[in-house]
Amino acid sequence: MTKPTNTSAYEKSFYIIKRKDSDIYVTNRPNKHNEEVEYTTNKNASRKFEDDDLKIIEIDRSSHQAISVIKKYTVDTFESEVAFNGE
Numbered sequence: 001m002t003k004p005t006n007t008s009a010y011e012k013s014f015y016i017i018k019r020k021d022s023d024i025y026v027t028n029r030p031n032k033h034n035e036e037v038e039y040t041t042n043k044n045a046s047r048k049f050e051d052d053d054l055k056i057i058e059i060d061r062s063s064h065q066a067i068s069v070i071k072k073y074t075v076d077t078f079e080s081e082v083a084f085n086g087e
Helices: 051-056
Strands: 006-019 064-077
Touching: 006 051
Parallel strands: none
Antiparallel strands: 006 064
16 A cells, blocks of 8 residues: 555544443433433443533532543545546
């Protein structure tokens, strides 16, 4: 494979919320209109919260823990000249 013509990197950060007493994760955004907290055992299915979300969600903070997640991505772009069909 040829070398990439362009490489860019970026990262995305968010939080997931876990119950302190077990390995279950929050899947919804509890608030004053919807106070029920829904859970899943699948970490990948948990809701991803931004910084601002943590300030406004209504959840029992003594029994839940926020986990910071940072995902780093690298995108390689490959370009090459190709002939048009028939030329």
